[in-house]
Amino acid sequence: MVEEKRFAVLIDADNVSAKYIKNILDEITNYGVATYKRIYADWTKPNTSSWKDVLLENSVTPIQQYGYTVGKNATDSAMIIDAMDILYSGNVDGFCIVSSDSDFTKLSSRLRESGMLVVGMGERKTPKPFIASCNQFKYLDVLAESENQIAADNSSGQRTDGSKTEGDSQADKTSKASKNSTDKNDKTMTDINTIKMAIIKMVNEIDDEDQSMNIGELGSRLVKRYPDFDVRNYGDTKLSKFLKKFDFLDMHTKGAEGTSLWVSLKHNPTEQESHAEAAKPAKTQKVRKRTYNKKKKTQ
Known part of the structure; x- marks a missing residue:
């Protein structure tokens, strides 16, 4: 039996709504088991009341942190200190940082430097630096919509x-x-055209004779390159359904039982080039100024 990875789930209640608690805990089970489940806030404030009922139902431990100064967020510091304490305890294999705040970017990077698998979760408003600092990032509003x-x-x-x-x-x-x-123009979410370009490049770089790639490996590479890549962000539930949308891909099976799905580029260079050109950002053409030489008057 394969041993499950142990995760510390740390939630910033100041930046995450209580309605996402089920999505958070359900999603982390895809990676392992949550051995630590802690949530940080000043629980004396009225805006935290929505969390109090769901904490008991889901066995999440609330951590009280008073604000030392008006306008300053002390919960971030408490969450970061706890994360480092848990890291040095050696009791976990990964962390789930739940927040839409970019203040946890450095924490995420530091945890990854120590060999931890970091899964970030937040809303679409989450700044790009925090998303990029995680191994994987999940949009909570997308998970809720999909469910x-x-x-x-x-x-x-x-x-x-x-x-x-x-x-x-x-x-x-x-x-x-x-x-x-x-379909909204999300500034942080990886654009679908960027994904298309990456897929074309990955498959083209394969050295095999038939230039085909297993869809599992393709999905894994996309996640490594774009931490927020998730087919649910684009309205699909499975990677195979997501890839079938691209008319430049040919999907086929391999193996004795024919259960393994592989993808390759269709043998149509013109079509591939058109997709690549469509995915590229528009270039601005430089306008050359014409110069006119004045003719010298002859005396």
Whole structure:
């Protein structure tokens, strides 16, 4: 039996809503088991009341930290000190830092230097430096939208005459809301065109005769290059469905049982070049000034 990785889940209650608690704990189970579950805030403030009920239900330990000065956030320092104490205890294999605050960028980098697997979680508003400092980063609002979509799809149905039921109508509303949210111009989320360019480059660099790559390896490389890469950010639930959207990719199976999925570029150089050009940012052309030589007057 493979031993699960042990994680310390540290939550900044000042920058994360209580509605995401289930998404946080469910997501970390994909990586291992949460041995530490702590949340930091000044619990005397009224804006933390929404957390109090969910903490008991999910066995999360609240850490009280008073603000020493008005306008200063003392909870960040307490969270950073605890993280370093846990690191030196040697009891964990990774950390889950839950915050939309860039103040934890240095902490994340320091934990990675010590060989820790760092999973960051926050909303789309999270600054890019903190996202880049993590091994992987998950957008909590995207996770919540994806879960709501699945729940709406499961509750939907059709009548015998083929007309939509009320549940199905609700599923359509949820799908549209999720799509509109995903289609927004997020400054921090990795753009889909950047992902396309990376896939083309990765597959082109393969030295095999058929130039094909296992989709598991492709997904792993994309996460290493872009910590916030997650197919749910683009409205999909599986990597295979996400890759099928790209018409420049050919998906096929390999192996004796034919269960392993592989991708390769379609043998159409013109099409590949057009996708690569479409993904590149528009270049500004320099306008050359014309110079006119004045003719000398002859006397």
